[in-house]
Amino acid sequence: MIPFLDLHKINQRFENDFKKAFSLFLDESYFILGKQVSRFEKAFAEFCGTRYCIGVGNGLDALRLILEGYKALEILSEGDEVLVASNTYIATILAIKQAGMVPVLVEANSENYNFNLFHLKTQITSKTKVIMPVHLYGEISPMNEINELAKENNLIVIEDAAQAHGAEYLNGKKAGNLGDAAGFSFYPSKNLGALGDGGAITTNNKELAEILKKLRNYGTSSKYVNDEIGFNSRLDEIQAAFLNIKLPLLEADNNRRRAIANKYISGITNNKIILPNYDGSKNHVFHLFVVRVGNREEFTNYLTENGVGNLIHYPIPPHHQEALLDFANLNFPMTEKIHEEVVSIPMSPMLTDDEVQKVISILNDY
Numbered sequence: 603m604i605p606f607l608d609l610h611k612i613n614q615r616f617e618n619d620f621k622k623a624f625s626l627f628l629d630e631s632y633f634i635l636g637k638q639v640s641r642f643e644k645a646f647a648e649f650c651g652t653r654y655c656i657g658v659g660n661g662l663d664a665l666r667l668i669l670e671g672y673k674a675l676e677i678l679s680e681g682d683e684v685l686v687a688s689n690t691y692i693a694t695i696l697a698i699k700q701a702g703m704v705p706v707l708v709e710a711n712s713e714n715y716n717f718n719l720f721h722l723k724t725q726i727t728s729k730t731k732v733i734m735p736v737h738l739y740g741e742i743s744p745m746n747e748i749n750e751l752a753k754e755n756n757l758i759v760i761e762d763a764a765q766a767h768g769a770e771y772l773n774g775k776k777a778g779n780l781g782d783a784a785g786f787s788f789y790p791s792k793n794l795g796a797l798g799d800g801g802a803i804t805t806n807n808k809e810l811a812e813i814l815k816k817l818r819n820y821g822t823s824s825k826y827v828n829d830e831i832g833f834n835s836r837l838d839e840i841q842a843a844f845l846n847i848k849l850p851l852l853e854a855d856n857n858r859r860r861a862i863a864n865k866y867i868s869g870i871t872n873n874k875i876i877l878p879n880y881d882g883s884k885n886h887v888f889h890l891f892v893v894r895v896g897n898r899e900e901f902t903n904y905l906t907e908n909g910v911g912n913l914i915h916y917p918i919p920p921h922h923q924e925a926l927l928d929f930a931n932l933n934f935p936m937t938e939k940i941h942e943e944v945v946s947i948p949m950s951p952m953l954t955d956d957e958v959q960k961v962i963s964i965l966n967d968y
């Protein structure tokens with residue numbers, strides 16, 4: 603059996619350091635917003651190349667709080683429209699809704715599973731205030747085009763970087779430093795994953811960073827002094843300690859993921875399987891390796907019977923979810939096709955060359 607993602611194996615590498623960190627944490631008993639969170643914020647800002655990083659509770663809150671921050675600065679307000687990919691994970695859309703804004707879904711393209719840029723352009727209205735690109739599956743969105751469009755129309759760009767820690771764009775800048783602000787998730791299965799929930803916001807905007815530090819902590823500027831109607835969404839001190847231990851290995855893990863992706867792409871020659879378009883650059887960190895097939899159920903049954911772990915990201919498009927009935931009448935043919943055909947095959951820095959070869963030959967025998 604080749605697992606889809608072996609989290610135990612990923613984290614086992616750090617077991618001794620985790621145990622030491624936990625022991626120190628218990629000794630010090632400083633549980634919330636302590637030294638580990640500050641240390642991580644500094645290290646992750648440096649990693650992304652941004653001036654600021656604010657640790658928060660999870661990726662959904664990271665995106666939501668960015669919008670709340672702009673509202674508190676009176677730059678955005680409720681009812682503003684946010685352009686967002688129609689094939690994203692639902693969290694991106696929920697963040698917009700929770701902030702009282704209006705998600706406007708934009709059709710995908712099948713080349714990189716990102717915005718169809720023609721549709722993106724035509725959906726800008728006088729109410730549009732934000733473009734929220736998602737670096738889906740770990741591949742950076744076409745940020746040059748998006749930023750240019752944003753500039754022409756005076757829009758804010760907020761990256762959903764939850765799947766793209768460490769991905770590097772054409773200009774050498776990393777995910778998290780390609781728009782006005784970015785939201786990250788450290789959900790355990792992400793490329794940089796905690797041992798529980800966690801998230802962060804990166805930005806170069808000082809006013810935004812300052813207000814976000816308050817908003818994540820009840821709107822507090824100093825103890826028991828409240829300047830804003832805030833939230834409780836802080837990165838956990840112990841999760842920050844674990845992330846501080848894991849961050850130094852992220853780059854090597856991403857390189858290993860890319861090496862595996864290159865092996866898959868050169869090794870899988872079955873023309874029933876559509877492979878991702880990959881230019882070999884660092885703009886993809888292969889959070890997921892997603893292929894497409896015509897008869898998905900037959901294919902996933904075949905994989906499972908042959909011991910190849912597989913998952914679907916994602917089986918139901920947001921506009922067909924029960925939770926988002928107001929989008930039920932929308933039509934996105936490409937997004938719907940993507941949701942019918944995608945299958946994620948094993949991808950983890952811990953896969954051995956043997957396992958990768960086995961996956962390749964099983965897929966070629968299909």
Ligand SMILES: *Cc1c(COP(=O)(O)O)cnc(C)c1O
Pocket residue numbers: 660661662663690691693694736762764765786787788789799800801
């Ligand atoms: C994981 C993820 C999120 C949400 O992160 P949580 O930490 O689970 O809240 C948001 N957007 C995308 C694209 C994700 O993959």
